[in-house]
Amino acid sequence: xxxVKNPYIGPRIRGVKARLISMDQxxxxxxxxxxxxxxxxxxxxxxxxxxxxITKETPPNVVSELIEGLVIGELWGMASTMxxxxxxxxxxxxxxxxxDNIKTIIRLMLSGQYSRERxxxxxxxxxxxxxxxxxxxxDLLNANNIDELTSRLTAQRTNPVIxxxxxMDIVRNNPGFDELSTKQCLIGHGLSRLRRPPTQLRRFxxxxxxxxx
Numbered sequence: 001x002x003x004v005k006n007p008y009i010g011p012r013i014r015g016v017k018a019r020l021i022s023m024d025q026x027x028x029x030x031x032x033x034x035x036x037x038x039x040x041x042x043x044x045x046x047x048x049x050x051x052x053x054i055t056k057e058t059p060p061n062v063v064s065e066l067i068e069g070l071v072i073g074e075l076w077g078m079a080s081t082m083x084x085x086x087x088x089x090x091x092x093x094x095x096x097x098x099x100d101n102i103k104t105i106i107r108l109m110l111s112g113q114y115s116r117e118r119x120x121x122x123x124x125x126x127x128x129x130x131x132x133x134x135x136x137x138x139d140l141l142n143a144n145n146i147d148e149l150t151s152r153l154t155a156q157r158t159n160p161v162i163x164x165x166x167x168m169d170i171v172r173n174n175p176g177f178d179e180l181s182t183k184q185c186l187i188g189h190g191l192s193r194l195r196r197p198p199t200q201l202r203r204f205x206x207x208x209x210x211x212x213x
Contacts, residue, residue: 012082016078020071021045021047025041025044025045029041029042035056039054042054047067049070053066054066068130069130072097072127072130075090075094076094076130094131097124098127098136101123101124101137102137102153104123105137105143105149106146108122109143109146110146114145123137139156140153
């Protein structure tokens with residue numbers, strides 16, 4: 001029903017996919033005889049920027065990050081041209097990656113092993129670069145503990161953090177809570193709720209699979 005209400009979404013998504021790579025180009029990649037042939041074929045697609053960074057020594061996970069970052073950037077750019085509701089849903093879908101990065105920082109703080117250097121190595125920066133939101137995580141890394149992190153998240157007022165901030169207020173205002181256990185529970189449940197798509201987002205995910213077949 002959501003697809004019917006927003007009939008322009010299907011063609012726009014198919015357009016992004018077709019612009020990134022065609023079926024013929026994909027077939028050439030599948031049947032590449034070597035990494036050099038693969039990189040050469042990839043360079044003939046919209047993934048050219050990725051191909052230029054690939055060598056025989058490039059780890060597979062780095063290749064995956066380069067490709068994922070490019071796709072996320074394309075979708076984020078498409079979202080900026082969409083009308084209100086569609087823009088919000090698509091951006092929420094992509095921001096779930098940022099939630100994972102925030103959870104990484106929180107886990108390090110709770111473990112007592114937090115340092116900015118360690119956090120910088122653990123964060124998937126290609127996500128933030130693709131979204132143009134590196135400054136968000138850069139600010140959070142200046143926090144020295146959970147309370148400072150919460151304050152910075154509150155100041156940013158970004159959607160992924162509202163649940164966390166409210167939950168932390170409950171912990172502070174109820175001395176009977178085991179604060180450490182509560183915070184650990186929040187990571188497993190509170191922020192995880194942000195990754196469970198709301199109704200509009202589930203409809204978007206459904207429309208993605210339907211409209212691109």
